[in-house]
Amino acid sequence: MSDRESIKTTANDRAKFAYECVKKVCENQDEEFRKNYKSYSKKLMAMIKINGFGATLAFMKGSFQKKGVRHTKSFITILILG
Secondary structure: OOOHHHHHHHHHHHHHHHHHHHHHHHOOOOHHHHHHHHHHHHHHHHHHHOHHHHHHHHHHHHHHHOOOOHHHHHHHHHHHHO
16 A cells, blocks of 8 residues: 555545544534534634634633533533544
């Protein structure tokens, strides 16, 4: 297997894993949770690049608490770890 094929396989495996994680979240949570998950997951990568990982987590926690999002720690854990 060439390096190019190996990289492609690794990328496909990561994409499959990410898809399965999101699918699990969508199946097991209520509509409000899914809506917030979708919104923040779209913003997460850019926020981490611009602000850093720690600052992004602090911002998200504060934002969730202001909005009254239930299970804030669980939400952040699922969002970060899949």
